[in-house]
Amino acid sequence: MRLKKFSLQLDPLPATYAPSNKWSNKDMDPVPLDMRTWRWWHIVAYWISDAFNVPTWQLASAMIAVGLGFKASIAAIVVGQLFISIPMTLHGYIGAKLHIPFPVLARSSxxxxxxxxxxxxxxxxACFWFGIQTTTGGNCVREMIKAIWPSFASFPxxxxxxxxxxxxxxxxxxIYWVIQFPFLLVHPSKIRYLFILKSILTPICGISLMAWAFHKTGGGPIFSNPATLTGSAAAWQWLTGLNSVLGQWSTLAINIGDFTRYARGPREQYIQPFVIPLAFTFIAFMGISVTSASKIIYGEYHWDPLQIIALWGNSPGERAARFWCAFSFTLATLGTNIAANSISAGNDFNALLPRYLNIRRGSILCAFIGGWVLVPWYILASAPRFLGFAGGYTVFLAPIAGVMSSDFYLVKKRKVSVPAMYRPKSIYSYxxxxxxxxxxxMLVGCIPCFPGFLRNINPSIGNRNVTYMFSISWLYGYFITAAVYWALSKLFPDTRSLLDSMIYEDDDVDNIQDHESIEGVGSDGALEKRDESTPKGVEAGFN
Known part of the structure; x- marks a missing residue:
């Protein structure tokens, strides 16, 4: 058998709608029918697996540590997840309906x-958080090794x-980076099996940790820890916590379509507004319970679960429990890093250089840039200002989400042309x-929160008053930007991009029996390149 010669440039397959592979490739094209395999239970597994990770556990637990009470912390999680499920569902619908990635959809807005x-x-x-999550994964591996060989704790x-x-x-x-690397090569349409496995195994670890906390404390004292903040200080801290919840998933709220595009249809993702609040609230309840228990057991708050299991003894039972928990968090970090970072970065790199990069190559590039070039272990140890920059970047991400939601639903009323999104000279050239x-x-949505963003990076900038606006930066950025964009589009409409109907050949995939009966779809389920001389090409907004 003759091996295929490697080429840096991807095979020049004819793009579905783009004039050349300079603007698209197979991974950027609408997902063919035979790859639309995600069902609603895969979406559920995706969110359960994404919810269970160390940062989510720490975020919920940290609210207790900064002075909020148990009920207030849980309320911030619930309200935050209800709000974030709005753009998740809206943008998830677009991906499941049009089967296109976020970078292509962004062109229409x-x-x-x-x-x-x-x-x-x-x-x-995505590259930055890939490195941070990989560092967390390395810490999980450390606890696994220590559970097997306790002497590793004194490694020179x-x-x-x-x-x-x-x-x-x-x-x-x-070690963790090497373990993680092969999973980056799995295509997004098939990675759902990892999410199913993670959604089954990792909650068992969380429930076990919570059971340990209740056993050690008797349960009651966990819920009776009083809040140390009162009045306006507690109110603003609650809003800050709410903003942190929203900011944690503000990136995925933009590009959730990178995953739902592999769904059979929009109905598969309607479960999101229900599963997101339930999954994240349950994980938050675990984290807050264990963190509160750590104060009672060890005399101080430990909101990092890895710190807690590191305090366990070296008896055979404790070492086995430590290994199991560390393994579960390793799996949790792996799934989250792939779902929230590597695949997203792969799609973005794919859009930047579609002639040379596909999702797999983009994910590999993310692994090297985020994993090594950005030296994330050094950033965590010595660059709190950069962490403040990354944590406050929701100032820009929320307005991006606001524009996308407003444009598709309020301005264009879901009547878009998929073919036009693949051509630089089309109705979406504006x-x-x-x-x-x-x-x-976006300027209206960003500028009022920008001083608080700068202070989040460097506390010596400005005065404390600028942090108040920053505490509601996601809510302000998303809703105000959406409203302003709608108003501007009404006052100064771009009539060329306002269509009478959605232009896309296979709207109703669920009822399709014969792929060959669909215009533009071949017998193998792959979308074929449309004849540009047909009147429909003009209707699609081609120049």
Missing amino acids: FGFYFSYFAIVSRVIL NNLPASSGATSQSMLCYF WHGINWRALAA
Whole structure:
């Protein structure tokens, strides 16, 4: 058998609608019928697996540590997840309906070239958080090894303190990175099996930890820990916690379509507004319960579950429990890193260089940039300002989500042309590839919160008053930007992009029996390139 010669440039397969592979490739094209395999239970498994991870556990637990009571912390989680499920469901519908990735959809809202701002914003954060999650995964591996060989705790260190790491931590980081790498090569349409496995195994760990906490404390004291903040201080801290909940998933709220595009149809993702609040509230309840128990058991709050299991003894039973919990969090981190970061970055890199990068190559690039180039272990150890930058980036992401929601549902009323999104000269070119209405609306959504964003990076900038607006930056950015964009589009409509109907060949996939009966769909379920000379090409907004 003759091996296929490797080429840096992807095979020049004819793109479905794009004039050349400079603007699209197989991974950017609408998902063919035979790859639309996600059902509603895969969406449920996706969110359960995504909810159970160390950052979510820490976020909920940290609210207790900063002075909020048990009920207030849970309320912030519930309200935050209810709000974030709005863009998740709205944008999830678009992906499941049109079967296109976020970078392609962004062209219809922002303009063909201005959409690159949203894409680059997303890929930067994806690479950064990939590295941070990989560092967390390395910490999980460390606890697994210590559970097997307790002597590993005294592993000699040959690295200087200025490196931000130890020989032990770097070894564990490398082991986790290597374990994680093969999963990056799995296509998104097939990665659902990992989410199913994670959604079954990881909650068992969380329930076990919570049972341990109740057993150690008797349960009652966990819920009786009083809040240390009162009055306006408690109110603003609650809003800050709410904003943190929203900010944690603000990136995925933009590009959830990268996953729902593999669903059979829009109905499969309608479960999101129910499963998201339930899954995250349950995980938050676990985290808050265990964190509150750590105060009673150890005399101080430990909101990192890895810190808690590291305090367990070295008896055979305790070592087995430590290994199981560390393994569960390793699996949890793996699933979250793939779902929230590597696949998203793969789609974004794919859109930036479709001639050379597909999702798999983009994910590999993310693994090297986020995993090594950005030296995440050093950032965590010595760059709190950069962490403040990444954590506050929701100032930009919420307005992006607001524009997308408003454009598709309020302005265009779901009547878009998929073929036009693949051509730089189409109805979505707007003004030189820029939709100025989106730019103006984003400025309104970003500028009032920007001083608080700067103070989040450097507390010496400005005064404390600017943090108040930053505490509601996601709510303000999403809803105000959506309203301003709608108003500008009503006052100054772009009539070319306002269509009478959605232009896409296979609207009703669920009722399709014969693939060959669909215009533009071949017998193998793959979308074929449309004849550009037909009148329908003109109707689709081609120039």
